[in-house]
Amino acid sequence: MPSKTKVSDLVRRFKLDVLCGEEGLKRIVPVADLYRPGLEIAGYFDYHPHERVQILGRTELSFLQTLSDEERYLRIRKICENGIPCICISRDLPVPVEIIEIASEKQIPVLRSKMPTTNLISKFTDFLENKLAPSTTIHGVLIDVYSIGVLITGSSGIGKSETALELVKRGHRLIADDAVEIRQTAENILIGNAPELIRHLLEIRGVGIINVMTLFGAGAVRNNTKISMVCKLETWQQDKQYDRLGIDEEKTRIIETDVPLVTIPVRPGRNLAVIIEVAAMNFRLKGMGYNAALQFTNRLTETMNEEMDNMD
Structure with missing residues (x-):
């Protein structure tokens, strides 16, 4: 589920001036889309998206000044009628007194930024899309191995954290241990991070919590x-057939994205860190168009065909 974002999050992130409506800083911003209410200022309200943050730039404020005092008051009041999250003024422009008066009455925050309107919209949109992206939390360890984000999963006590420690010692980078927060920021793009409380921490049984x-x-x-x-660690099962060639590619679904899955059986004598390291390098090679398993299969097929032709 997407996390809830409040107007106060925008204020903190972009260091906005709060001109009035401090009581409404806890208002929820439900969508990432922004809106410049130019048509509404001109008097057309049939499709006003009141759920969006309202942005007023030089164009909107200049047009407001061309209206009579009564028209200006009525248009601003109607814009504020349906519980908009907030109004944000760009370029540090002066704010008409009618906006301050009506917003204060309805406890709608009026914010102001020094940024140009285009930059403000771009930064707001990126921030809100990131904050409002679908998200989930998964039990596992997230490691950057040769710039490949590898999510290590498996049952508790199977050795995920110990494997992560060995990977860190081999020069790779830890993102999260135990709990991985995952957001889908775009189609087929998952971003993982650690909760603030356990960032940079790794739990090793017998040693305790260490700061990496x-x-x-x-x-x-x-x-x-x-x-x-995703690398899934599981206890070796004698009667289970494990993929020895790597031709069949498994997938696992996280939020709305299918992610390549490698199942690694765990038993004494297997160096899990090295196996995961090689799996990441092999994943990168596949992305570059080289598939060792497929090439081996093709060569094997060609050899068998040649032998059959010689027998004939």
């Missing part, structure tokens, strides 16, 4: 990364 950044330096951690593949 303190022990290994700032280069051993990242705040977030795109999730490219």
